[in-house]
Amino acid sequence: MEQGREPSPVGIDVSVPSVARMYDYYLGGKDNYAVDREASDELLKSVPSTKELALNNRQFLRRVVRRLAEDYGIRQFIDHGSGLPTRDNVHEVAQRVDPGSRVVYIDNDPIVLAHGRALLEENDNTAVIQADMRDTDAIFAHPEVERLIDLSQPVAALFVSVMHCIPDSSDPAALVRRVADRLVPGSFLVVCQLVSEDKATRDYVTEFMDDSTQGRWGRVRQAHEVERFLDGLEILDPGLVEVSTWRPDSDVAPRQATQEWIEFGGVGRKP
Helix, strand or coil: CCCCCCCCCCCCCCCCCCHHHHHHHHCCCCCCCHHHHHHHHHHHHHCCCHHHHHHHHHHHHHHHHHHHHHHHCCCEEEEECCCCCCCCCHHHHHHHHCCCCEEEEEECCHHHHHHHHHHHCCCCCEEEEECCCCCHHHHHHCHHHHHHCCCCCCCEEEEECCHHHCCHHHCHHHHHHHHHHHCCCCCEEEEEEEECCCHHHHHHHHHHHHHHCCCCCCCCECHHHHHHHHCCCEECCCCCEEHHHCCCCCCCCCCCCCCCCEEEEEEEECC
C-alpha cells in the first residue's frame, strides 16, 4: 500500500464520494474515507446546517421505528437505502420492543454490504442485501426478503433520507407506489428527503452532489413534491413535516435550527 493512502475493502471505489459514507461522516462514524470527508466539508461551507440535519434525521428514524413497533405492533421492516450501520439502527430499536422483529437493510453501496454483514452475522432476524432500491421485483424476490418478511402481515417500508438520491427519470413516487402495492393494508410507508424552498440552495446542492458522486444523485426537491410520494395513504399525525418535529421525545428534543434546507416527510398507512 502506498504511504498515506487509506486501505479499502476489495471492490470499493474510494476515489469517488459515497452518499452513504458522507452521511456516516456527518453522524460521527468511522466508515468513511478522505474523499468523503473532503466533499462533506465542502458542502458544509455553503449549507452549514447539513450535519445538524443528518443528526436530526437519524433521530427521526429511531423515533419512527419505535413508534411503529410500540404503538402499531409492526414487527417487520424493510429499510431502503439504509446506509452504513450505526449505533441504534433499525434492528436494534425494533428488537428492543420485540426480539423477534425482523429487518432487511437494502443498499447498493458495497461497503454497506461488507460492514453490515459483519455486524449482523449473529442476528438471524436481520439481513443486509446489496441491491438498487428501485428494483422492487428483485428485492421482493431476494431469498433473504422471502426468509424474513411475511407479506401476509403488515410491514414498514422505510425510505428515510434517500429519495433525493432518486432522479426524476426514475419516478420516486412510482417507486413508493410499487412497494405499497406489495404490502397488505395496515402496512406503513415512511418517506423523507431533503427539500428547500430556496431555488439557489436546491440548484447548488443538487449540482454539487451530482458532480461529487459522479451521477449517483437525484434532486433536492420542494415540500409539495414530496407530499405526492404518499398519495393515497393515510398520513399519521402530525402530517408531513420537518422531521425533527415529528412526534419529538420531549420538549427539549433537538430541532432543526436553520431552514436553508430541511429533511421533510412523515409516515403513511396503507388503508
